[in-house]
Amino acid sequence: MTPEILPSTIAKASDDMLVVASDRNQMIYSVELLSSGVLMEGKDSPITMYLGQSQSDLSMCQSQNIVYVSFGSRSNESCDIYMFCLDDKIFTRVVSSNEGFFEKTQYLAAYKDGIAFTDCETRQIRLFCNGEFSILAGTGKDGNQDGSSLNASFLQLLGYRQTNLVLSS
Secondary structure, X not given: OOOOOOOOEEEXXXXXXEEEEEOOOOEEEEEEEEEOOOOEEEEEEEEEEOOOOOOXXXXXXXXXXXXXXXEEOOOOOOEXXXXXXXXXXXXXXXXXXXXXXXXXXXXXXXXXXXXXEEEOOOOEEEEEEOOEEXXXXXXXXXXXXXXXXXXXXXXXXXXXXXXXXXXXX
16 A cells, blocks of 8 residues: 555455545545465555545445445534445435434444444434434443443443444443
8 A cells, every 4th residue: 555545444345455544635545455475465546535524534334335434524513424336436425413313423334224323422323224213222321331222321432343233332
């Protein structure tokens, strides 16, 4: 990978391909992983630039030919989730924090037929699927209470992984 690219977010596209976002130059790249049996290197290719007022890539994941990206504004007052179709090279806004369905997202992952994401302000995991929002986990109250998905509480959502909905607080 060229030294000018400083990855801010990395998503696995396949066993031999990564998708990398770089806040430094406001670009998203594909990185082909090459191995000589001894060394591993990456051959990068630009995919697209960040959108308009987007200043930082907060999180990214890929599902089939779609890359989901969570962008934050410079002031961190708003957050937007976009999907980028690798075939058509088209960005489509999925949802914005300005619409009132969530406050601030930091982590996202493809889940079932939608996109699951953390809402850091309400301390919940939410799902956006087929134009509808639902809560996957979290009471919305501060705490570290174990329990079923809707009875659990979190102090701080530190991560989210798509396999079997593993949560970290």
